[in-house]
Amino acid sequence: MAITRDEVARLARLSRMSLSDAELDALAPQLDEIVSAVARVAEVAAADTAPSSHAVPLTNVFRVDVVQPSLPAEEALAAAPAAQDGRFRVPRILDADE
16 A cells, blocks of 8 residues: 555645645655554564563663762761751741641
8 A cells, every 4th residue: 555645745734734746756655665664563563472661671770879978967068058957058938837
């Protein structure tokens, strides 16, 4: 089943696209190739094939999580513009009743 130039023109009208004659002539064989490729995939897909979310296996690319000493609180707070009771002090963004 080949997609014709007239079918491409009809699709263009339905999608409110303005295509030139050269574009219609070029798109017909391209769309036909796309539809043929999708049809070939549909032929291969079988009921006994398990669904998968990825075509290739996934590999974890993250480093191993290793516990390391962190920056002392006093040193972190030393660079803060404001600190109070061993914590960063920031402007209030919510009302007291929220």
